[in-house]
Amino acid sequence: MGLAEEKARRKRELKLFRGHSLTEWDADPRFVERAAKILKIPPEAIPWSAACRRCAAEEADESGDGFGPLWRHFPCVIPGHEGEASLYRADNGVALYHDWHDASKWFFLAEVFASQHYGHAVKFSNRWGKVQPELAVWKLRLLVETGLVEPLPGALRAIAALPSGASPTAKKVYDGFCYLLGCKWLHTHGAPTAFTYRFASAWCGVKETQARDGIRELVERSIIVRSGLQVRPPLYGPGPGEPELLSER
Numbered sequence: 001m002g003l004a005e006e007k008a009r010r011k012r013e014l015k016l017f018r019g020h021s022l023t024e025w026d027a028d029p030r031f032v033e034r035a036a037k038i039l040k041i042p043p044e045a046i047p048w049s050a051a052c053r054r055c056a057a058e059e060a061d062e063s064g065d066g067f068g069p070l071w072r073h074f075p076c077v078i079p080g081h082e083g084e085a086s087l088y089r090a091d092n093g094v095a096l097y098h099d100w101h102d103a104s105k106w107f108f109l110a111e112v113f114a115s116q117h118y119g120h121a122v123k124f125s126n127r128w129g130k131v132q133p134e135l136a137v138w139k140l141r142l143l144v145e146t147g148l149v150e151p152l153p154g155a156l157r158a159i160a161a162l163p164s165g166a167s168p169t170a171k172k173v174y175d176g177f178c179y180l181l182g183c184k185w186l187h188t189h190g191a192p193t194a195f196t197y198r199f200a201s202a203w204c205g206v207k208e209t210q211a212r213d214g215i216r217e218l219v220e221r222s223i224i225v226r227s228g229l230q231v232r233p234p235l236y237g238p239g240p241g242e243p244e245l246l247s248e249r
């Protein structure tokens with residue numbers, strides 16, 4: 001892809017996000033259907049049609065508890081949970097995951113996705129609508145994995161090649177970091193990213209100690225650099241790479 005072409009594409013993608021905010025994707029049937037498949041939520045559990053919503057509302061009135069039997073229950077897909085869950089469509093059209101097992105908690109689909117990567121339930125939002133930035137990160141990855149948006153290819157070119165002598169752990173963390181920038185830079189192009197051991201462990205599918213070792217190795221090799229030393233959590237961006245490899249790029 002040529003530079004001009006990529007610039008045009010990036011413009012289109014940014015427009016896509018502006019016209020269609022990250023939250024609005026949760027109300028898009030294409031996203032919900034594909035995300036449900038990734039999360040192993042049965043397709044019949046998607047309460048999409050208006051008719052279904054009306055039925056649910058009527059049921060809710062009769063039972064008086066707000067949760068009619070027309071909500072299809074399925075086994076909760078959050079790791080470590082044995083109860084049941086349902087998908088619900090809120091008034092603004094946003095699909096929400098309702099967990100019947102754990103004190104009736106509500107999750108965004110991206111939180112269910114993150115939970116599956118962390119290996120336990122995680123939430124980045126509270127009932128007052130306050131949202132942590134990590135929600136957007138998992139949302140972007142889920143969006144990429146649905147195939148509705150492609151990760152930014154320019155992110156890969158911004159990162160130095162991994163030398164052949166790098167450890168397998170560093171390779172996994174490196175791949176994860178490249179993927180992370182490919183997702184995040186759709187939204188905040190060129191910005192350094194938080195990459196804590198805990199997050200990197202979930203994101204890259206490695207143990208937390210491996211995430212730590214991998215990040216340290218990438219920093220030692222100048223493939224990633226910490227920016228803003230005072231910032232907590234630390235932010236990382238692409239580094240120059242190892243000097244002897246620069247000529248090969």
Ligand SMILES: [Zn+2]
Pocket residue numbers: 076077078081082083084085099100101102
């Ligand atoms: Zn559950």
